Amino acid sequence: MPIINLSGSFYNEHGFLCNVNFFADTKIENLRQLGCCITMSRNVLVGCFHGSEKLDKPMKESTNNDHLTPFTDLRFQQLIETAFEGIWTLDADFCISYVNQRICEILGYSKAEMIGRELSEFMFAEDLADHTEKREKQKQGQTERFERRLKHKNGSERWTLTSATPVQDHNGNFSGVFSMILDISEQREKERQINASEIQIQEILEVLHVGVIVIDEHGKIIFTNPHVDLMFKCDPQHLIGTPFISHVHPHERDMSQKALHKLINGKLVTTSYESRYLCADGSNFQGFLSGRRTLDADGNFSSLVVVVSDITKEKLANREIVEYKSFLETVLDAIPSYVFVRDQDGRYRLTNKAFSEAMGTTPQDIIGKTNLDLGDPVWIAEHAKKEDLEVMQTGKDWTNPEIEIVFPNGGSRFVQFVKRPVYDSQGKITNVLGVITDLTERRKAEGALRESEKKYRTLFESMQQGVYYQLADGLFIDVNPAALEMLGLTRDEFLSRTNTHPGWTILDEEGNTLPSDLHPSIVVINTGKPIIEKFYGVYNFKRERYVWMVVSAFPQFHEGETRPYQVFVTMHDITAEKLAEKELSKREELYRLISSVVSDYLFSTQFDQENNLNLNWVAGAFETITGYSFAEYKEHGGWRAAVHPDDLEQDDHDLQQLRANQKVITEIRTIKKDGNIAWVRVYSQPIWDEENNRLVGINGGVQDITERKLAEDEIRQSAEDFAALYETASDFSMQRDPYVILRTITDRACSLFGVSNAFVCLYDPEQKDLELRISKQPILPIGTHIKLGEGMAGIVAQTQKPVIIDDYSTWHGRLQQSDVSIFAASLGVPMLYGGQLIGVLGVQEFHPNTHKFNKADAHFLSLFASQAAGAVYSADLFEKIRQNALELEKRVDERTKEIQIKNKELETFAYTVSHDLKAPLRSISGYSTLLLEDHADQLDETAKAYLNNLLFATERMDKLIEDLLTYSHAERREIKKTFIDLNELINKILAEHGPELDQGRFTIEKVILCKALYSDSEAITQALRNVLDNAIKFSSEQPKPVITIRCDSTEDHCLISIKDNGIGFDMKFHDKIFEIFQRLHLSEEYPGTGVGLALVRKAIERIGGKVWAESEIGKGSIFYLEIPL
Amino acid sequence: MTSDPQKLSVLLVEDNAMEADLTLRAFTRINFINPVEILRDGAAVLELLEQWKTGASLPGLILLDINLPKVTGLEVLRKIKSTTQTSNIPIVVLTSSTNESDIKFAYEYGANSYIIKPVDYDKFVELVSTLCYYWTALNVRPELSR
Known part of the structure; x- marks a missing residue:
């Protein structure tokens, strides 16, 4: 940017300022030689004079025009101050002697802050070395332009383009520096950014997974990124300089050539196409190319940038998709289920053969259509769409396990219907998959099987x-x-x-x-x-x-x-069969009746102005069913007037349904002209005004179902009757108490007939009269005796036939003492069991209204009464048996007591015997002893022998009495159970035989497996002692007597066996040895009274056990005691 | 040691004459020198009891049978043992009854021993000998030690 208007340049005695073109180059050199210090900044030249007089003239001469206007100090000052460039002057010590306003702006200091300070103070430490170097050069008078970093007041760095001109004094000595500074910080920043973005682009090109190729106007490749080398399987940069077209598959070169030409010629700005490319190894790949021409700043063609990507895999994948789709379609078409995919708009995107056929079309024709297009009614189409949307919104399956669907071409099918959301590649639900599985056949088969199993089971069970x-x-x-x-x-x-x-x-x-x-x-x-x-x-x-x-x-x-x-x-x-036969014939009769009555009529009605239904016409058995002629019927008030009052509500309900455009099939009672009730089945079809959406009339048919209804009622009634009878029978079978049975009979009779009273009079065969035993609401005192032939019960008992009385209170035969003043419908039936009169069962309804009993009631009550009679009869018998049993029990008690007394007496007797029998024995023994001992000298040997025999006899007698006592005691004494340690008990008994056994001659073996026993200790001790005594006694003659005692336990017994190797016995005497006073040996050989084993048996039998023995003469015996645990 | 065991008398209550005779002979056989008095029924013992109550000298030992005419041995036993003055007289029931209730009651009423008479006479003599020495010589009667 120029500092000043080019139309004017300025100078004064100190210097000048002008456009760079103001002076010719030679002139500038000339001025320099004259000692003018000239600095150029952009297109401004600044000159400094050191002696104005010296230069004034040449300046004037050289300019040769008046364009260069001499400028005053003030103007110069203004110029300097307002200059875009920062300007400063340094003194010989490189301290700032002057700065302009711009410098202050660039570095953030005020002029005062800067003047007098060394330049180095505005520099960064790391730049000081460079500064020193430059200083030296400037001192030597070198003018320099350089980029320099300066420090802003806030510490940030400012990049400047500095031109520094050394200034010399008159003597040519270095006196300072004049510098002009341009702030290039922003420019530097932009450069940095450009550099960075260039690096980024480079990096992107390096890693890009598409090939980027730059082609010049001749079609030669001038740039490739690394991916190109990979794609073309060549060395890095190998393609540079080769014609792009040479890498295109020969078959497609023409096409490619043309496209590129168009780009280069500017006929096209961009293009993209697929073609095959050749690789360095001879293989090829399918590529997708997109190209763009780029222009230089002047809008001329600069280069062609093409991007090539390998789409071989994509192509393959596409082919697979096509194949898979076709496979899927084949599969879909092969399966019997109906399959479809619908989009958000309800359009079919996919179907299978089964579905399209059922819809009456082909898969091709369905695609893109909606249900509505396919001819479905609006509401169905809307409904389906709604369901689809729900599936799409919720993302959840929609399943209807069993639904009936009517297909245009498939009729009605029972199906399982599943809808499932279908996700697109973005994971969004855009379609719904529907699978409809036909259950009709399966259902049929299952149904048939179930039906047959059910039929069999029902038959079997019922x-x-x-x-x-x-x-x-x-x-x-x-x-x-x-x-x-x-x-x-x-x-x-x-x-x-x-x-x-x-x-x-x-x-x-x-x-x-x-x-x-x-x-x-x-x-x-x-x-x-x-x-x-x-x-x-x-x-x-x-x-x-x-x-x-x-x-x-x-x-x-x-x-x-x-x-x-x-x-x-x-x-x-047999009884059941008879009942069944009766029931069967009854039903057959009913069905015959039903089939004989088939008649109906058709009707049409319409709403009139007043919104009343008007019967337009009827056809068929109208008169038969209603009893009216058409005219009469209308006059009477039509349908509503004929409907039974109790069924008007039902009729209202039916009409509401018709108003909702729904078909109605109803069964309702109507009153015929003659006042009789006719059950009719009415099929009503609404006549619907689609435009106004309202019911305008009803068409329909009426069928007389009176007979069927009655038959049904009767069947139901009889089924209920039988159920009731069955229940009664089972109730009775639980009971034996006569009162409970009577109460059950009356309760049940009341509930069966829905009446308030039921009573039972029982027949007394001895008195030949009836006695009122129970009545829910007695009209006679309970216990009243009624003579045969008197009153209802008396007549029933006499005739043994049911009696029906419409009103007992006014009946001529009523019993005078009966307390009944209101209408009492009564029914009495005989209670017969096996042809024998048990009593009379009656039911009564006290009601001023109308209840009357009929023959059917009488029949049913009779059936009930026969059940009841059986129950009463058995209860009666039972009662007698019970009485007998009580009697018997009493007698047993008495006998028991007697026996107890006898037992007591016997016990006393036994002791008396023992006492009184023993006294004389003692005397015999005593005096014999005295004779033998005190009078031995007076006795000869024979007398002494006799006396000894006497003593021996008394001893035996004593033992005998003792054993007898034990035996009789064992028989009668009370059993006391305690825990017995068998091992201990056996040891104790063996110890009683101490001396005999201790001599070591006897071998005693013990195997005690059943150690403890809960039983009567005395009995066991007695038994064991006697058996052991025997074993010792009968084996004592053996040279090596061995006695083995075993105690084993079986499941519920303890088996004790005592084995000896003694003399044994013949098994033919087995039973004999256990009898009292039975002995197999002489008492001289083996002492004993013959009571021992009898006592063993008695003792063991008293505690519920068994005793037996095994033996062989000369080998030994085993005695077994089996004792219950 | 007894003061004078020889003077202690024995009262034998036995209804059966032969048994009584045999018992006396048994005493003789063992050279028993103390006086032995025999009563044949229970009532007689009760009469004697009245005298004992009024200071008559007490026997050193009573051998009592159970089955006695008029008043049973058990009744006699009960009365003697429940009378303060006589309760310390040792009473040995000497009988052939093995009746459990007899044994039970005898001890309940305070019998000092209950002996079942053996049939064998030698054994009986041996038994009588043991008894008499025990109650009249070897044992110190409580009231004599005072």
């Missing part, structure tokens, strides 16, 4: 005939409720039974109990031949009596086998 299956090994595997009912067992009880179960009593026709191997199922299993309709009786524990039934049993064989693997048994309770 059939009156009892059925069970039994495997050949006797295991019961299935049974139906009827069979369980007949047998009086629960299912679990039955299935866990076997034919040998003690409770399984089966009688044949003659009433003989059959052994288990002659049970029908077992016979069939064993013979493989069926049993057809044979008569058996089976004991029913619930009913506590035999149930007689006709039984058939059929063997079932696996193919090719001759033995049945199971047997199938049917049982027919």
Whole structure:
């Protein structure tokens, strides 16, 4: 930027300032030689004179014009001060002697702050060396231009372009420096930035994964980035200087050449195309090229920049996608499910053959269309779209496990419908995949199977005939409720039974109990031949009596086998069969009735101005059904007037549905002209005004279903009746208390008939009269006796037939004492059991209104009464048995007491015996002893021998009495159980034999495995002692007697065995040895009273055990004591 | 040591004459020199009890049978043992009864011993000998030691 207007240059005696072109170059040199110091800054020349007189003239001469106006000090000053360049002068010591305003702006100091300071103070330390160097040069008079860093007042650096001109005094000595400074900090910054961005571009080009190639106007390559070398598989920079076109695949060179030409010629600014390129190794790749011409500053072609990317892989991937798509389509078309993809607008993007066929079109035709386009009704299309959007918004599957869909070309199908969101590559949901799986066939098949299984099961469970299956090994595997009912067992009880179960009593026709191997199922299993309709009786524990039934049993064989693997048994309770027959015939009659009545009429109605429904026309059996003629009917008030008052609400509801454009099928009561009620089934179809969206009329048909309704009611009623009877029967079977049974009967009768009173009078065969036993609301005192033939109950009892009385209060035959003043519909039936009159059951309804009993009621109450009679009869019997049992119990008690007294007496007797028998013995013994000892000298040897025999006899007698006492004591004494240590007890008993055993002759072996026993200690001790005594006694003659004692425990017993190797005994005497006073040996050989083993048996039997022995003569014996644990 | 054991008398209560005779002979056999008095029924003992109460001299030992006519041995035992003046007289029940309740009651009423008479006479003599020495010679009676 020029400092001043070029139109004027200035000078004064100190110097000048002018455009660089102001002087010719020679002139400037001339001026310099004259001692003018000239500095150039941009296009301004500044001259300094050191002696104005010297230069004034040449200046004038040289300019030769008046353009160079001499300028005054002031103007010069102004010029300097306002100059863009900073200007300063330094003195000879390089201290600042002058600065202009610009310098102050550049460095941030005021003039005052700078004047007088050394220049170096405004420099950075690291630049001082350079400064010193420059100073030297300037001192030598060298003018220099250089870039220099200066320090701003705030410490920041300012880059300057400085021109420094040394100034000399008149003597030519260095007197200072004149400098002009241009602030180039911003420029420097920009340069730095440009440098940085150039480096960045370089780096980008280095790492770029596309090839960047620059081509000159001749089509030669002048630049490549490293990726180009990779793409073309050549050495770095190898392509530089080669024609670009030579690397294009020969087949595509023409096309490429033309495109490049157009760019170079400026016909195109950019271009892009795909072509193949040759690599250095001879291979090629598919590339995508985009090119752009670049221009220089003057708008001329500078170069062509092309970017080439390798798209070979992309191409392959695309091909794969196409192939995969085709594969997918093939798969989709092959699967039977209906598949489609719809976009946000509901347009089909993909479908399979199955779906398009069902839609009545082809996959090609569906694509791009919406449901609406395909002819779906608006609401369906909207609905589907709504669901699609929901799936897209929530990103969740939508599943309808079973839905009926009507396809244009596929009819109605039961399907499973799944919709699933489809994500695009950005992860956004743009489509919905729908998969519809046809369940119709599966459903049919499943349904049929289920149906058949259900049918079988229902039949099996509900059939009156009892059925069970039994495997050949006797295991019961299935049974139906009827069979369980007949047998009086629960299912679990039955299935866990076997034919040998003690409770399984089966009688044949003659009433003989059959052994288990002659049970029908077992016979069939064993013979493989069926049993057809044979008569058996089976004991029913619930009913506590035999149930007689006709039984058939059929063997079932696996193919090719001759033995049945199971047997199938049917049982027919005779009573049940009869009931079933009755029910069957009743139903058949009803169906006959229903089928004979088939008639209906059609109608059309329309709303009139007042919004009333007007019957327009009818056709068919109108008169038959309504009883009215068409005209009469309208006059009477039409449909609404004919509807039964109780069903008006239903009719209102139906009309509401019709107003919502919905079809209605309803069953409703109407009143015929004759006042009778007719049940009708009405099919109503709304006549809809689409424009105004309202109901304008109704078309429909009416069918008379009165008969069917009645039949249904009756069937329901009879089913309920049977259920009630069954319940009653099961109630009764639980009860034995006569009062509870009577109460159950009346409660149930009341609830069955919905009446307020029920009563039972029981018949007394001895008095031949009735006694009122129970009544919910008695009209006679309970306990009243009623004679046969009197009152309702009396008549029922006499005739044994039901009596129906419409109103007892006004009945001529009413009992005078009965307390009934209001209307009382009454029904009485006999309670018969096995043809025997048990009593009378009656029901009554006290109501001024209308309840009347009819024959059906009487029939039903009779059925109920027979059940009740059975229950009362068994309760009565039971009561008698109970009385008998009580009597029996009492007698047993008495007998027990008697026995106890006798026992007591016996005990006393035994002690008395022991005492009184022993006294004389003592005397005999005493005097014999006295004789032998005190009078020995008077006795001869024979007398002494006799006396000794006497003594021996008394001793035996004493022992005998002792044993007898023990025995009788063992029989009667009380059992006291304690814990017994067998080992200790055995040791104790053995110790009693101390001297005999201690001599070491006896070997005693003990194996005590059952150590402790909870039992009666005395009994065990007595038994063990006697058995051990015997063992010792009978083996004492052996040279090496061995006694082995074992105590073993079995599951619930302790088995003690005592084995000896003594003389043994003949096993034929086995039973004898355990009897009292039985001996196998002479008492001289082996002493004993014959009570020991009897005592053993008695003691062990008293505690519930068993005793036995094994023996062989000469070998020894084993005695066993088995004691319950 | 006893002061004068020889003077202690023994009262034998036994209804059976032969048994009583045999017992006396047993005393003789063991050279028992103390006086032995025999009573044949319970009632007689109770009469004697009345005299004892009024100061008559007490026997050193009573051998008592259970099965006695009129008043049973157990009743006699109870009365003697529940009478202050006589409660210290040693009483040995000598009987053939093995009745458990007899044994139980005898000890309950205060019998000093309950002996079942053996049938064997030699054994009986041995038993009587042991008894008499125990109660009349070897043992110091409580009231005599005072």
